[in-house]
Amino acid sequence: MKFSAITVDVTSLGINTPDGFFTAHYSKRGLARLDFPNAIGEKSRRESNGRPVSAEMQAWHKMTTRAVREVLAGGTHGELPPLDLSAGTEFQQSVWNALRKIARGRTKSYGEVAAVIGRPKALRAVGGACGANPIPLLVPCHRVLAANHKLGGFSGGLDWKRKLLGREGLEFFE
DNA sequence: TAACATTCCGCGC
DNA sequence: GCGCGGAATGTTA
Numbered sequence: 780m781k782f783s784a785i786t787v788d789v790t791s792l793g794i795n796t797p798d799g800f801f802t803a804h805y806s807k808r809g810l811a812r813l814d815f816p817n818a819i820g821e822k823s824r825r826e827s828n829g830r831p832v833s834a835e836m837q838a839w840h841k842m843t844t845r846a847v848r849e850v851l852a853g854g855t856h857g858e859l860p861p862l863d864l865s866a867g868t869e870f871q872q873s874v875w876n877a878l879r880k881i882a883r884g885r886t887k888s889y890g891e892v893a894a895v896i897g898r899p900k901a902l903r904a905v906g907g908a909c910g911a912n913p914i915p916l917l918v919p920c921h922r923v924l925a926a927n928h929k930l931g932g933f934s935g936g937l938d939w940k941r942k943l944l945g946r947e948g949l950e951f952f953e
Numbered sequence: 954t955a956a957c958a959t960t961c962c963g964c965g966c
Numbered sequence: 967g968c969g970c971g972g973a974a975t976g977t978t979a
Contacts, residue, residue, distance in 0.1 A: 870978090903959050934958075
């Protein structure tokens, strides 16, 4: 089931946090992507395209900003803007949906997540879906560990995963 | 077809 | 217990 990429104009807005400058991308449907500060050429960090941002989008960005800061501080995020997950396949969306149900400070293994969505043997694919997750932090892909309670991997860098888990109170990973 | 952010089993240490 | 090698596994580009 594929959906060839439609071109949707997205607006990029920055989020300044004690941990760096995140970038949020919004489509008409909601928050479509969230980028870590990290990284490689720190791509485009331009704020919107010069054009005024709609009131609705400003409201979304306000929620996103607050949510990101709260998560970084180790708390629970409050209200979130609508998430635009239309970029993912159905399988990926069901995985991301399952991830959102993991409470703060809790973890699941890739196998458990696979079982939750009714495909116990697709555990390997769950890993792939996590890697494709466009909205880390808000979709807590960092709470998924390997079965033996090992870290597994993380797109944004394993140090992030450790840091986030540590701030949620899992002292094991400090 | 060839990757994988997996997991399980059997080794040897 | 820990680490390594190898095999089976579902989804994706």
